[in-house]
Amino acid sequence: MKRFITKYISSSHTFFVGIIILVSLNAFWKINNIFFRQDEWVGLGGALSRRENGGLFKVIEDVFESFTSSRFLPLSSITNYIVYNLFGINTSYYGVMGLGATLINAILLYAISYILTKSKIAAVIVALLWITNNLVFQSISWIATMIPSQFALMFFLISFLFLFLYIY
Numbered sequence: 001m002k003r004f005i006t007k008y009i010s011s012s013h014t015f016f017v018g019i020i021i022l023v024s025l026n027a028f029w030k031i032n033n034i035f036f037r038q039d040e041w042v043g044l045g046g047a048l049s050r051r052e053n054g055g056l057f058k059v060i061e062d063v064f065e066s067f068t069s070s071r072f073l074p075l076s077s078i079t080n081y082i083v084y085n086l087f088g089i090n091t092s093y094y095g096v097m098g099l100g101a102t103l104i105n106a107i108l109l110y111a112i113s114y115i116l117t118k119s120k121i122a123a124v125i126v127a128l129l130w131i132t133n134n135l136v137f138q139s140i141s142w143i144a145t146m147i148p149s150q151f152a153l154m155f156f157l158i159s160f161l162f163l164f165l166y167i168y
Contacts, residue, residue, distance in 0.1 A: 013114075016124045020106050024099065024131050031095035031140060039144035047084035056081065076148040083147065091143070098140035101150035106131050108157035115164045 036044070050058040059081040064074070087093040106127045113123035130136065139149040 013110075013120065016110065016120050017107060019124055020110060020127050020131065021103060023128055024103050024106060027131055028095075028099050028102070028137070028140060031099055032092040034091050034095050034098075034141045034143065036089065036091065036143065039142070043080055043144055044084050044089065047081050050081060051085060076151070079147050079151065094143045094146065095140070098143075098146045098150060101146070101154060102131065102136060102140060105150065105153050105157060108154070108161055112157060112161055112164060115161075115168055 050062070054061070056078070059078055060074075062077070083094075083097070087097075109130050110123045110127040113126040114120060117123060139145055
């Protein structure tokens with residue numbers, strides 16, 4: 001772990017990570033203006049109904065009852081339930097959570113790109129191209145897709161990061 005910290009987390013990366021953060025904040029500075037669409041109202045209604053009818057255990061039961069359907073997303077369903085119950089209808093909290101997940105994903109992309117290319121410039125370009133992509137904005141502004149897309153990507157990138165750290 002000490003080798004990882006000294007090799008990959010150093011003050012020489014601070015400037016480039018700062019650029020990533022500044023570009024993210026600039027790109028998403030109005031993210032607190034997001035609003036609920038039809039999918040979010042359905043998710044919030046489902047979370048409130050499950051809270052009244054058994055809480056988290058009801059969510060887990062519903063997840064495994066839908067195992068035979070085409071969409072089996074147990075962690076997303078449980079996380080959505082928790083988030084909807086924590087944040088309610090305050091969309092600003094969802095925006096901050098989405099921006100935080102986007103920043104983490106951009107920094108993970110920077111780290112993976114740096115490991116592969118050994119170039120900070122190339123790594124920051126990869127992260128900035130990803131941040132300024134319009135699909136990223138949709139995954140933040142559309143609350144119903146935020147958890148399945150942003151957090152799935154986060155775990156995917158963490159897996160790749162550990163794989164590359166093991167290989168290299």
